[in-house]
Structures are given as C-alpha cells and as structure tokens.
Amino acid sequence: MNAPRLALIGTGGHGRTHVEKGLRLHEEGRVQLVAVADPVPPAADALPAGVARFTDGAELIAAGGFDVVVICTPINTHFDFASAALEAGADVMLEKPTTATLDEFERLLAIAERTGGLVQVGFQSLGSEALDIIRARVAEGDIGEVVRYSATGAWVRNEAYYARSAWAGRRTLDGRVVADGALTNPLAHATATALALAGATRLEDVKSLELDLWRANDIEADDTSVAVFDLEGDVRLTTAVTLAASLQKDPYVEVVGTNGALRLWYTKDDIELLDANGFVLETQHTGRRDLIENLLAAREGAEALFSPLAGTGAFMRLVEGVMQAPAPRLVAEGSARVVDDEAGHHLVIDGVEEELERALRLESTFVELDSPFTRVR
Template identity: 75%
Template sequence: MTAPRLALIGTGGHGRGHLAQGIRLHEQGAVRLVAVADPHPPTADELPDGVERFTGGAELIAQAGADVAVICTPIHTHFELAAAALEAGMDVLLEKPTTATLDEFERLASLADRTGRLVQIGFQSLGSAAIGLIRSRVAAGEIGEVLRYSATGAWVRNDAYWARSAWAGTRTLDGRVVADGVLTNPLAHATATALALAGKTRAADVLSLEVDLWRAADIEADDTSVAIFDLGGVRLTTAVTLAAVARTDPYVEVVGSDGS
C-alpha cells in the first residue's frame, strides 16, 4: 500500500507541532511528506529530502499533488484553503475553529459531501476513548438523571499573545470575519468536548444560545465569556477566560441527580 502524500499548510506557531508530527510519520513510512507552505517556510535542511516549499497555501494546493492537507492557518483563511483542498481531491485536517462563520461551515460541509472527501477538525479530545466511556456510564444511569453539563477553563494569555499577529483578538480584519475570541478559538475545546459528551453534535441539537462576552485585554474580541446552550431539557454552560492569574486545566462536567 502506497503511503498517502501529506502537505502541511501553516508550519509556524501551533503548526510547528503538525510539522514535527508530519516529519515523524514520514520517517516511519506512514506518510510521504511532499510539501509545506508558510509565509516563512522551514529551510530545506529542516525537511526530508524532496519536500517542496511554498510561501502560500493556494500555490501548494494547486501544485503539490497531495492526498491529505493539514491546515493550520489564521481563522479567516480556513474556508478558502479547505475548500480548495477538497476541490483538489484532498482529505483535510483543519485546525479549529472550523470556519469564521456558520455560513462558511455549512458551505464547507456541503462541499465535503459533494467531493466525497473527509474533513476532520483539530479537537484532540474527540479522539479520546474517554468520551465514549463517560457517555456509556451516564447512559447506564451511574449518575442518575442528567441535570446539566458544564465546561470551564482558565488560562493566562499576556499582551504578547494578542500582539502576535494582525488577526489575533479581532472580530473582523480588512472586512473579513475573524471572530478570534476565547469561546471560538483557544478554549473552544471545552465546549466541543461537552457537546460530544451530551451527544449534541449537530446545529439542530442546540435550541438556543446566549452569550455574555467580555474582555480584560485591549482587544476587539472577548477573552472572558460565558455561553449557555439550551440542549432541550438540559443546558450546557461554558465559562472560560484567558485573563486568569494562573493557568488551570480546563474540565467538563456532567451533573446528574445522583452524582457527577
């Protein structure tokens, strides 16, 4: 069986982890790393022999001939790059948040259906056996009737974090929606995990949503916020901040009539 050809779009910042993983899988023979793209791509000495280097994702997609693309780029570029990769016949691992708007999300989902390609979002916890284990224990009645779900996170992000790029902490940039806030980007994992535990993974599963958005940092978007999801009979409350005095591990909780 021929190893799938892998391309990485966005190799700085969080993308460095994808680059290290891609090189490791390449060396193991699990994939063949064929191309990388970044405004400041790795040097040839940092890559296996023969890996093409590009400064733009669109150029890579048009020329690299990959089977799988990992996209780790600014939020407002997600839809265009993922759509182009799907049209080029690639499966996609797309970093969260999936897209900047719900309309882009729906268009991308439709495109994946039409092309028959796969799109996976970088919510690490959704690949954990813990999700299924907890859901089975809840279904078995171990905590009684489920009363509510919660997701809580407190991280520390200083001024340098918000100054790292032009899009960081913005709602829009050059007329394009970015929506880079604590709920949508850094601590979006908390909500995604809680919704998976609740088995509420489609838009229709959320009957209503209330948000209370605040900011402590000098940014346009939110860094300290609460979201309340009506899941039909129970609710999920997400409370997250990037302005904590100390970092703690985020957690999700399923609260029942006989325990949690």
C-alpha cells in the first residue's frame, strides 16, 4: 500500500475514537494501520492482520515503520512521545492540551521546525465550519463593533471522573507537571475556540492574563475558574467554567458586539445570532472536518492544518498561567453540597451557573464579583 502508515499511541478512553477512525481510514485505503500501543492494547483479532501491538509508546516509536502517529496519552507524556515521533520522521496528531508546560511547548515547536514535521493538536472544534462563518459575519458587521469574547461551560463531573486515573484532578504527579483542571483539560476547547475566533492564537497574541482558580472537590486542580485575557487589538476574552454545576449544559463561545452577538455551541457546531437584548434571531447548523483527515490532506499540501502546533501558543499561555498560579482555593464552607442523582455522586456549587454568566458579562473574576463561594473566612 502507498497510503501513509499510521500508528496509534493510547487506545483506551478517548483513544478508542482514534482506533475507530484509524480502522475506518484503513478500510478505505487512506492509511495503512501498522501499530498500536497502550498498557492494554486492542486484541489482535480486533485489528487488521499484521498490526503490531505494544504496551509502551516508546517501544512503538523505537520500532519505527510509520509515517503518522496519533498520541492520546496522559498530558505529562505529550512532549516525550511527540518529540520522539518527530525525530523519527513522522507527522503527529497530538491530543490536547499540547504539552504540560510552556517550556515543553517551545521545545516541541523548535523540534517540529527543525524536522519539518507537521503537528496537529486535538482541538476538534477548530475543524468546525462555524468558525469561518462567524468570522465572515463579524467582518460584515452583523453584530456591529466587537466588544468582547466569551467562553463558558457548566459541566457535572462525579467522583468516578476523578478516580479514573492517577493524574485526574492533579497539578503534578511523581514530580512532573500534569496540568489537569477545568480550564486546561475538559473545558479547554472553550478557550481554544474563542482564541481562534479572536484571531489570537500565538504566544505573543496574549498581552496579559488574570486567573481566579477554585475547587469544590478534594483535588489539586481547579474545577471552577475564570480566566481573563487581554489580547492584541485591545479586546478581552473571558472564560468562566465549572465542573461542579447542578446540571450538565452545552458549552459555548460568543463574540459580543455593539448590536448583538454570535454564539457558537461548539460541541454541536450550532451558531446563533442574538440581538442586543440576548434574544435569538436565527440559528444555523454547520459541519465539521475531522482533524486526522485534515492532517492527511496537509501532508499532501492540499490543506492547511486546522489546529497547528504554533497556533496553540496562546492557549499554552493559559496552561502556564494556571501552573504558575497559587493552587486553587477551596470554596467557602457551606457553598457546595453533595448530590446523588443519575450523574452519580458529585458536588454542586450553589448558584455557580449565575456566577459564570456574571463573570462573562462583566469580564470579571469571581473574587471581583464577590461571588458567595469565594467568601472564605
């Protein structure tokens, strides 16, 4: 086969989606799936004949024989696997967040530039057709002059979520930065998508960053936080997120103008046009391109990457900021309650959804708003 030889590192959890894509692309003749690696790799009879199976990604890379590597592993391993794959001459699809530290990001960027390898970072929402549509409508003046950008998500995460792996809910593990947390991992797409809409994706596009990190759960990382970015062009982006909501809600990003707003429900690729009072005037559903397919097209020179390594620099400012900030503070006593429902055993911060909306509207942190759960004695 002349198709690119594909290897997958990390096939459990979210990695299962990459296995499904890899098998589909193999069956279509667009790639040749040649190797997989995971502590518990897929059974041989679940893979095409001849696919090599490894229990460690380093062993797979050392064995060679691939052109494209998909990496879906714990955050603290991203740099090691991605840099080794690039040095081996491969192009890389790397799950988000890009790396655990800004230093690792800059080193990986230098390696990619030296080797000429392509690196696509797994912010799936950046493959949405909605981004170009919203950019065009903003340029056409549909919402007037841009006032601000917003990103938010209110999710429910139970005890099992934090118990699923050793690194879940951790800032560090075994002396290495993990950088898990609401802002940097589960709801990372919110900020990354808003930065892309703002055209502020490079390291230098972030002028300053203010963080307000909180936790209701017994974890190291944040589960309820605000990030306020000052961006080039004198605009701001406010991200307000929680994993301690009362109900799971779809996350969205928004471009707010003087005459209205354009809102993207980025997990569904749905766009809403809102008037100045927040009433929905029209809706539009759009399509989305797969990031691995886009990487394959980029290898042929047919397309530009949707989520290139260098284009995650602004997001890496957030990751670095979170890790340089003091550890998240525990919410005020009595402000969170335990709930047992269909979502499992989880904590809810009372009124947090309203505080998220206030933070976005006023471009402020929870502390600046004197949110009830910040009133720690």
